[in-house]
Amino acid sequence: MEIIIGADYDEISKAAAAAMAKVVRDKPTAVLGLATGSTPIGMYKELIRLHRDEGLDFSQVTTFNLDEYVGLDGSHDQSYRYFMTENLFKDINVKIENTNVPAGISDDFKASCQAYEEKIRAAGGIDVQVLGIGSDGHIAFNEPSSSLASRTRLKTLTQQTIDDNARFFERPEDVPVYCVTMGVGTILEAKKLILLASGAGKTDAVADAIEGPVSSMCTASALQLHPDSAFYVDLAATGKLKMLEYYQWVQAKKSGAPAWTEPPRTEAPTDVRFIDPAADLPSSPGMTVSSVI
């Protein structure tokens, strides 16, 4: 798990966009998992700039979004499909037919959720998944008590999430109560995870996710189980991190760390990776590979 602390929102947005851009440059046919909410907007703006000024090419990319409100179709200005069009798709050269957002309207949600999972699998899986974090620690719409093995399905929002998201709707009572969301299990299958967190409202959620126990009560804590996950956190959101100084120390020491070449992945990406005892790594007790990258 990498913890990247930025001075402010702008810094983490640019750093996360650079990581996304690298995935697309390394693999022009990359499958991108995308997120909504206010936090990723800065990252999307930077991706748009990279497309416009530096030719970052999305023409062969496929995208899958995390979630959608039940009852809103793509033309509703609070639907997540609409959000993606406005904040990213219309300003880059992704083919709209290659963009996917779960259906918020369906006669058979069980079938449409299964079809979404199948489509992700058929596309070869998600290469990099962007995530925000709810104030209650949720990722996508996996509210507290969501199984860490959950798949794309219907969920009921908590009152806290409804209140948090009411700012985007005309009236609080317009916020949908139900949603469709990728499950935590679905998210953990992405090859790489990038979580963005910004602002004082996220301090508890960030601390629980990074330093708390892995628990369905804070579904972002599931990132601790992933072999390639990174938290991009601005200083304002770090207020409750006990090990903040250590994360900053790791960041400062990064350029001097021994070179590390990723072994080719042969197993499922959710498998825990153990240190190769033969590897030539510094030998502090308890030091893990992720401590030095």
Ligand code: GLP
């Ligand atoms: C919603 C979305 C999440 C997002 C969260 C936080 O609940 N489903 O994916 O992470 O909002 O949103 P914001 O970034 O606006 O705080």
